[in-house]
Amino acid sequence: MGVRNLVARTLRVARQPKETLHPQHDRDRPRHDREPEQDVCVGKINPVKLVEKLQSAFGPGSFEVHMMHNVYCIRAPRDLLPDELSECQ
Numbered sequence: 001m002g003v004r005n006l007v008a009r010t011l012r013v014a015r016q017p018k019e020t021l022h023p024q025h026d027r028d029r030p031r032h033d034r035e036p037e038q039d040v041c042v043g044k045i046n047p048v049k050l051v052e053k054l055q056s057a058f059g060p061g062s063f064e065v066h067m068m069h070n071v072y073c074i075r076a077p078r079d080l081l082p083d084e085l086s087e088c089q
Helices: 003-014 023-028 047-058 082-086
Strands: 037-041 064-068 071-075
Touching: 047 064, 047 071
Parallel strands: none
Antiparallel strands: 037 071, 064 071
């Protein structure tokens, strides 16, 4: 499996809808009321390990990940700690 296919498959899993938020209501909430977004450079992160870490830390469906300009943008209840990110390398 190619790297692009693996990343696409991994990010599809991470994009499962959140059970606690209603998307139509989330758009109307001010940005500061939403979960923080953490940016992480793609080059140092294994996408499979990242998703596994997010699922173990927050549970399936409680986070979102998208990639823009070689950076993973992670929206979760809190930022991953440096130790948690190092486990994703």
